[in-house]
Amino acid sequence: MLQTALHFSHTLLKEIVQPGQHVVDATMGNGNDTVFLAELVGKKGRVYAFDIQEKALQSTQKRLDDKVLKHQVTLIHDGHQHLENYLGKEEEIHAAVFNLGYLPKSDKKVITLPETTQQALDSCLQYLARKGRIIIVAYYGHAGGQAELTTVANYCQKLPQKDYNVLTYQFINQKNQPPILFCIEKK
DSSP states (O other): OOOOHHHHHHHHHHTTOOTTOEEEESOOTTSHHHHHHHHHHOTTSEEEEEESOHHHHHHHHHHHHHHTOGGGEEEEEBOGGGGGGTSOTTOOEEEEEEEESBOTTSOTTSBOOHHHHHHHHHHHHHHEEEEEEEEEEEOOSSTTHHHHHHHHHHHHHHSOTTTEEEEEEOOSSOSSOOOEEEEEEEO
16 A cells, blocks of 8 residues: 555655664654654664744653653754754754644644745755755645745755755645655755
């Protein structure tokens, strides 16, 4: 059976993330991807997890505590566009994951924005290691979602082929605007 965008994102990350590496969860939300990445990088790795909502940090902290994974995670109460303020100049990341939209079961007016997402992608590309991947799952069935999806699609299409492979993955016969996955892989 075909994987959902969320499950396929985890497959793409499992293929490349190794223990000891540094990765980014650009939109920690309820902490599911943060926990997943923390398990992949192990005790010697580092996950930088970003969110602007205190509720997201609290939910993620609880998940990390429950799984005894908090030592390899830095929770950052800031927007993902400020990534460069938290990484060392020469630090490499081997993966980054974005779930665009709003925090589930929360205020649907607080959403990721095209401008800040593009800034975060620019920063991630600067830190991305060779063969590293940026995974973007765009949930766009809300006010402002289509504009962000268009920005991400245009951004990905303009990346030079000599430097990056870019994949899109989506179901095209489903209703209710199923999420669209983008994967940027550095050559």
